[in-house]
Amino acid sequence: MLIIPCPHCGPRPENEFRYSGEAHVVRPADPETLDDAALAELLYMRSNPKGRHAERWRHIHGCGWFFNCIRDTVTDRIERTYPAGTAP
Amino acid sequence: MADPRRVHPLASHAATVTPSDAVCVAALPPATRLSLRTADAAAAGAALGFTLGTPICRAEAAGPRAALKLGPDEWLLLAPDGEAAALMGVAVAGSLVDVSHRSTAIEISGPFAVEALAAFVALDLDAAAFPVGMCSRTVFGKAEIVLWRTAAEVFRIEVWRSFAPYVWECLDESCREYW
Ligand SMILES: [Zn+2]
Numbered sequence: 001m002l003i004i005p006c007p008h009c010g011p012r013p014e015n016e017f018r019y020s021g022e023a024h025v026v027r028p029a030d031p032e033t034l035d036d037a038a039l040a041e042l043l044y045m046r047s048n049p050k051g052r053h054a055e056r057w058r059h060i061h062g063c064g065w066f067f068n069c070i071r072d073t074v075t076d077r078i079e080r081t082y083p084a085g086t087a088p
Numbered sequence: 089m090a091d092p093r094r095v096h097p098l099a100s101h102a103a104t105v106t107p108s109d110a111v112c113v114a115a116l117p118p119a120t121r122l123s124l125r126t127a128d129a130a131a132a133g134a135a136l137g138f139t140l141g142t143p144i145c146r147a148e149a150a151g152p153r154a155a156l157k158l159g160p161d162e163w164l165l166l167a168p169d170g171e172a173a174a175l176m177g178v179a180v181a182g183s184l185v186d187v188s189h190r191s192t193a194i195e196i197s198g199p200f201a202v203e204a205l206a207a208f209v210a211l212d213l214d215a216a217a218f219p220v221g222m223c224s225r226t227v228f229g230k231a232e233i234v235l236w237r238t239a240a241e242v243f244r245i246e247v248w249r250s251f252a253p254y255v256w257e258c259l260d261e262s263c264r265e266y267w
Contacts, residue, residue, distance in 0.1 A: 001210055008160050009145055013210035015227045061227045063144065063159035 002076065006059045007067045007083045020056035022046045023068040024088065050074060054088050057081070094118070097192040097249040101256045110266035111200040113259050116193035116244070120167040122175055126182025127161055135178050138165055147223040147236050156223040156236060164234060164246070191234075192252045196259060197242040200266040205243060207262035208255075209235065229258050 002014040025046075028034060034042065047053075053073050058066045070079040070088060082088070096102070098115035105114060124140075126132040133140035138155040139148040140163055147156040156164040161182075167175065172186045196205060202213045208229040211218060223236035231254055234246035247255050 009224065012226075015210055016225075061232050062225050064162065064225070065159060 004078060005081050006062055007081050008063045008065055009059060012062055016059060016061040018058045018060045020058050020066060023054040023056045097252045098256055101253060106267050108198065108267045111196065111198035111204045111263045113263060114195045116195050118169040119193060120169060120171040121188045121191060122165040123185045123187045124163040124165055124182065125161055126180060128181050132180045132182060135180055136175060145224045146221055156234065158225050190248060191246045192249050194245040194247065194255060195242065199241055201241050201243055204259060204262040204266065208258050228255055231255055
Protein backbone atom coordinates (compact mmCIF):
# COMPACT_ATOMS: atom_id res chain seq x y z
CA MET A 1 0.00 0.00 0.00
CA LEU A 2 1.25 3.51 -0.83
CA ILE A 3 1.85 5.84 2.08
CA ILE A 4 0.69 9.32 1.09
CA PRO A 5 1.66 12.34 3.23
CA CYS A 6 -1.42 14.53 3.78
CA PRO A 7 -0.21 18.12 4.32
CA HIS A 8 -2.57 18.33 7.30
CA CYS A 9 -2.51 14.85 8.86
CA GLY A 10 0.89 13.42 7.95
CA PRO A 11 1.68 10.05 6.35
CA ARG A 12 -1.43 7.90 5.79
CA PRO A 13 -2.36 4.70 3.94
CA GLU A 14 -3.60 5.22 0.39
CA ASN A 15 -7.07 3.77 1.07
CA GLU A 16 -7.92 7.00 2.93
CA PHE A 17 -7.44 9.04 -0.26
CA ARG A 18 -9.17 9.68 -3.54
CA TYR A 19 -7.45 10.87 -6.71
CA SER A 20 -8.83 14.06 -8.13
CA GLY A 21 -7.12 14.81 -11.46
CA GLU A 22 -4.49 17.24 -12.65
CA ALA A 23 -3.64 20.19 -10.40
CA HIS A 24 -3.24 23.84 -11.34
CA VAL A 25 -5.77 23.76 -14.20
CA VAL A 26 -6.77 27.41 -14.31
CA ARG A 27 -10.51 27.95 -14.59
CA PRO A 28 -11.41 30.94 -16.81
CA ALA A 29 -12.94 33.99 -15.13
CA ASP A 30 -15.47 34.30 -17.96
CA PRO A 31 -16.35 30.76 -19.17
CA GLU A 32 -19.43 32.06 -21.02
CA THR A 33 -17.15 33.68 -23.61
CA LEU A 34 -15.43 30.39 -24.58
CA ASP A 35 -16.34 28.67 -27.84
CA ASP A 36 -17.02 24.91 -27.93
CA ALA A 37 -13.46 23.96 -28.87
CA ALA A 38 -11.92 26.02 -26.08
CA LEU A 39 -14.44 24.68 -23.58
CA ALA A 40 -13.76 21.08 -24.64
CA GLU A 41 -10.04 21.73 -24.28
CA LEU A 42 -10.58 23.07 -20.78
CA LEU A 43 -12.91 20.30 -19.63
CA TYR A 44 -11.44 17.20 -21.22
CA MET A 45 -7.82 17.70 -22.23
CA ARG A 46 -5.07 17.10 -19.66
CA SER A 47 -1.30 17.06 -19.95
CA ASN A 48 -1.00 13.34 -19.06
CA PRO A 49 2.80 13.35 -18.76
CA LYS A 50 5.05 10.33 -18.50
CA GLY A 51 6.96 11.28 -15.34
CA ARG A 52 6.59 14.16 -12.92
CA HIS A 53 2.95 15.20 -12.56
CA ALA A 54 1.21 17.79 -10.37
CA GLU A 55 -2.13 16.40 -9.30
CA ARG A 56 -4.95 16.92 -6.82
CA TRP A 57 -5.81 14.41 -4.15
CA ARG A 58 -8.44 14.43 -1.46
CA HIS A 59 -7.95 12.95 2.02
CA ILE A 60 -11.59 11.95 1.90
CA HIS A 61 -11.48 9.33 4.70
CA GLY A 62 -9.30 11.56 6.89
CA CYS A 63 -9.42 15.33 7.27
CA GLY A 64 -11.54 15.59 4.12
CA TRP A 65 -9.37 18.29 2.56
CA PHE A 66 -8.08 18.56 -1.01
CA PHE A 67 -4.34 19.04 -1.50
CA ASN A 68 -1.78 18.92 -4.28
CA CYS A 69 0.81 16.26 -4.92
CA ILE A 70 3.84 15.87 -7.18
CA ARG A 71 3.92 12.23 -8.27
CA ASP A 72 5.99 10.41 -10.87
CA THR A 73 3.56 8.56 -13.14
CA VAL A 74 6.23 6.03 -14.12
CA THR A 75 7.55 5.03 -10.68
CA ASP A 76 4.47 6.05 -8.63
CA ARG A 77 6.93 7.75 -6.27
CA ILE A 78 5.46 10.77 -4.48
CA GLU A 79 7.94 13.63 -4.46
CA ARG A 80 5.95 15.83 -2.10
CA THR A 81 2.52 17.14 -1.20
CA TYR A 82 1.44 20.70 -0.43
CA PRO A 83 -1.80 22.47 0.51
CA ALA A 84 -4.37 23.32 -2.14
CA GLY A 85 -4.11 26.92 -3.25
CA THR A 86 -0.32 27.05 -2.91
CA ALA A 87 2.23 26.99 -5.73
CA PRO A 88 4.04 23.73 -6.62
CA MET B 89 -35.81 12.25 27.66
CA ALA B 90 -34.86 9.18 25.66
CA ASP B 91 -37.57 7.86 23.38
CA PRO B 92 -38.55 4.38 24.66
CA ARG B 93 -38.92 3.21 21.05
CA ARG B 94 -35.23 3.87 20.45
CA VAL B 95 -33.24 0.71 19.69
CA HIS B 96 -29.46 0.58 20.05
CA PRO B 97 -27.93 -0.24 16.63
CA LEU B 98 -25.98 -3.12 18.20
CA ALA B 99 -28.75 -4.34 20.51
CA SER B 100 -28.76 -7.79 18.96
CA HIS B 101 -24.96 -8.02 18.82
CA ALA B 102 -23.94 -6.85 22.28
CA ALA B 103 -25.22 -10.10 23.79
CA THR B 104 -22.58 -12.03 21.84
CA VAL B 105 -19.68 -10.46 23.76
CA THR B 106 -17.01 -12.98 24.66
CA PRO B 107 -15.27 -12.03 27.91
CA SER B 108 -11.53 -12.14 27.40
CA ASP B 109 -8.33 -10.88 28.99
CA ALA B 110 -6.71 -10.64 25.56
CA VAL B 111 -9.11 -8.38 23.71
CA CYS B 112 -12.65 -7.26 24.49
CA VAL B 113 -15.28 -5.59 22.31
CA ALA B 114 -18.15 -3.62 23.80
CA ALA B 115 -21.03 -1.59 22.41
CA LEU B 116 -21.03 1.82 24.10
CA PRO B 117 -24.26 3.53 25.19
CA PRO B 118 -25.89 6.30 23.13
CA ALA B 119 -24.13 9.67 23.20
CA THR B 120 -24.54 13.23 22.05
CA ARG B 121 -22.48 13.89 18.92
CA LEU B 122 -22.06 17.25 17.24
CA SER B 123 -20.19 18.04 14.07
CA LEU B 124 -18.55 21.46 14.33
CA ARG B 125 -16.89 23.44 11.54
CA THR B 126 -15.52 26.81 12.52
CA ALA B 127 -12.66 29.17 11.79
CA ASP B 128 -12.79 30.58 15.34
CA ALA B 129 -12.13 27.57 17.57
CA ALA B 130 -11.44 29.60 20.71
CA ALA B 131 -14.79 31.39 20.62
CA ALA B 132 -16.79 28.29 19.67
CA GLY B 133 -15.07 26.21 22.34
CA ALA B 134 -15.74 28.81 25.03
CA ALA B 135 -19.39 29.10 24.03
CA LEU B 136 -19.96 25.34 23.93
CA GLY B 137 -17.81 24.38 26.91
CA PHE B 138 -15.23 22.31 25.02
CA THR B 139 -11.47 22.74 24.68
CA LEU B 140 -10.71 22.98 20.97
CA GLY B 141 -7.04 23.90 21.20
CA THR B 142 -5.52 20.53 20.32
CA PRO B 143 -3.57 19.93 17.11
CA ILE B 144 -5.24 18.07 14.27
CA CYS B 145 -5.91 14.35 14.93
CA ARG B 146 -5.85 14.84 18.68
CA ALA B 147 -8.71 14.58 21.16
CA GLU B 148 -9.18 16.62 24.30
CA ALA B 149 -11.29 14.85 26.91
CA ALA B 150 -12.67 16.70 29.92
CA GLY B 151 -14.85 14.55 32.16
CA PRO B 152 -17.69 13.07 30.12
CA ARG B 153 -17.07 15.46 27.22
CA ALA B 154 -14.51 15.20 24.45
CA ALA B 155 -13.55 17.19 21.36
CA LEU B 156 -11.90 15.26 18.52
CA LYS B 157 -10.14 17.46 15.98
CA LEU B 158 -10.66 15.63 12.68
CA GLY B 159 -9.65 18.35 10.21
CA PRO B 160 -8.05 21.80 10.14
CA ASP B 161 -11.43 23.38 10.98
CA GLU B 162 -13.51 20.36 11.96
CA TRP B 163 -14.34 18.80 15.34
CA LEU B 164 -16.45 15.89 16.49
CA LEU B 165 -17.86 16.83 19.89
CA LEU B 166 -18.93 14.02 22.22
CA ALA B 167 -21.09 14.50 25.30
CA PRO B 168 -23.45 12.35 27.39
CA ASP B 169 -26.75 11.33 25.81
CA GLY B 170 -29.46 13.96 25.99
CA GLU B 171 -27.27 17.09 25.86
CA ALA B 172 -27.76 17.78 22.16
CA ALA B 173 -30.74 20.10 22.49
CA ALA B 174 -28.98 22.39 24.96
CA LEU B 175 -25.73 22.46 22.97
CA MET B 176 -27.56 23.10 19.70
CA GLY B 177 -29.05 26.22 21.30
CA VAL B 178 -25.59 27.79 21.57
CA ALA B 179 -24.79 30.43 18.97
CA VAL B 180 -21.58 29.54 17.15
CA ALA B 181 -19.84 31.25 14.22
CA GLY B 182 -19.61 28.36 11.77
CA SER B 183 -21.71 25.24 11.41
CA LEU B 184 -22.91 23.03 14.24
CA VAL B 185 -24.89 19.91 13.33
CA ASP B 186 -26.45 17.35 15.65
CA VAL B 187 -25.26 13.95 14.37
CA SER B 188 -25.97 12.03 17.58
CA HIS B 189 -28.09 9.36 15.91
CA ARG B 190 -25.89 9.01 12.83
CA SER B 191 -23.25 6.94 14.60
CA THR B 192 -22.77 4.48 17.36
CA ALA B 193 -19.63 3.68 19.33
CA ILE B 194 -17.72 0.46 19.85
CA GLU B 195 -14.91 0.09 22.36
CA ILE B 196 -12.13 -2.41 21.81
CA SER B 197 -9.66 -2.97 24.63
CA GLY B 198 -6.97 -5.30 25.83
CA PRO B 199 -3.34 -6.20 25.09
CA PHE B 200 -4.32 -7.53 21.62
CA ALA B 201 -6.63 -4.63 20.66
CA VAL B 202 -4.06 -3.24 18.22
CA GLU B 203 -3.61 -6.62 16.55
CA ALA B 204 -7.37 -7.16 16.22
CA LEU B 205 -7.85 -3.66 14.75
CA ALA B 206 -4.90 -4.02 12.39
CA ALA B 207 -6.74 -6.82 10.57
CA PHE B 208 -9.01 -4.13 9.11
CA VAL B 209 -7.26 -0.77 9.65
CA ALA B 210 -4.23 0.18 7.55
CA LEU B 211 -3.06 2.98 9.87
CA ASP B 212 0.16 2.48 11.82
CA LEU B 213 -1.24 1.79 15.31
CA ASP B 214 2.11 1.53 17.04
CA ALA B 215 2.11 3.67 20.20
CA ALA B 216 4.77 5.92 18.66
CA ALA B 217 2.73 6.62 15.51
CA PHE B 218 -0.75 6.56 17.07
CA PRO B 219 -0.31 7.58 20.72
CA VAL B 220 -2.95 7.86 23.43
CA GLY B 221 -5.15 10.85 22.64
CA MET B 222 -4.76 10.54 18.88
CA CYS B 223 -7.91 10.29 16.80
CA SER B 224 -8.63 10.18 13.11
CA ARG B 225 -11.17 9.38 10.49
CA THR B 226 -9.96 6.30 8.63
CA VAL B 227 -11.15 3.19 6.82
CA PHE B 228 -12.07 -0.03 8.62
CA GLY B 229 -12.45 -2.78 6.03
CA LYS B 230 -15.12 -1.24 3.82
CA ALA B 231 -16.51 1.20 6.39
CA GLU B 232 -15.42 4.70 7.31
CA ILE B 233 -14.85 5.13 11.04
CA VAL B 234 -13.40 7.59 13.51
CA LEU B 235 -10.75 5.87 15.61
CA TRP B 236 -9.69 7.34 18.96
CA ARG B 237 -7.05 5.84 21.24
CA THR B 238 -8.43 6.68 24.69
CA ALA B 239 -5.81 4.67 26.64
CA ALA B 240 -2.77 2.57 25.84
CA GLU B 241 -4.88 -0.53 25.18
CA VAL B 242 -8.30 1.04 24.61
CA PHE B 243 -9.75 2.39 21.36
CA ARG B 244 -13.13 3.97 20.68
CA ILE B 245 -14.60 3.43 17.23
CA GLU B 246 -17.27 5.82 16.00
CA VAL B 247 -19.13 4.27 13.08
CA TRP B 248 -22.27 5.10 11.11
CA ARG B 249 -25.05 3.03 12.60
CA SER B 250 -25.84 1.04 9.46
CA PHE B 251 -22.17 -0.02 9.26
CA ALA B 252 -21.97 -0.92 12.95
CA PRO B 253 -23.01 -4.59 12.58
CA TYR B 254 -20.42 -4.99 9.82
CA VAL B 255 -17.62 -3.54 11.99
CA TRP B 256 -18.79 -5.56 14.97
CA GLU B 257 -18.76 -8.83 13.04
CA CYS B 258 -15.34 -8.07 11.52
CA LEU B 259 -13.94 -7.48 15.01
CA ASP B 260 -15.64 -10.63 16.22
CA GLU B 261 -13.62 -12.54 13.59
CA SER B 262 -10.27 -10.83 14.15
CA CYS B 263 -10.59 -11.07 17.94
CA ARG B 264 -11.36 -14.79 17.75
CA GLU B 265 -7.68 -15.46 17.15
CA TYR B 266 -6.87 -14.13 20.63
CA TRP B 267 -9.81 -15.60 22.56
ZN1 LIG C 1 -5.62 14.84 5.96
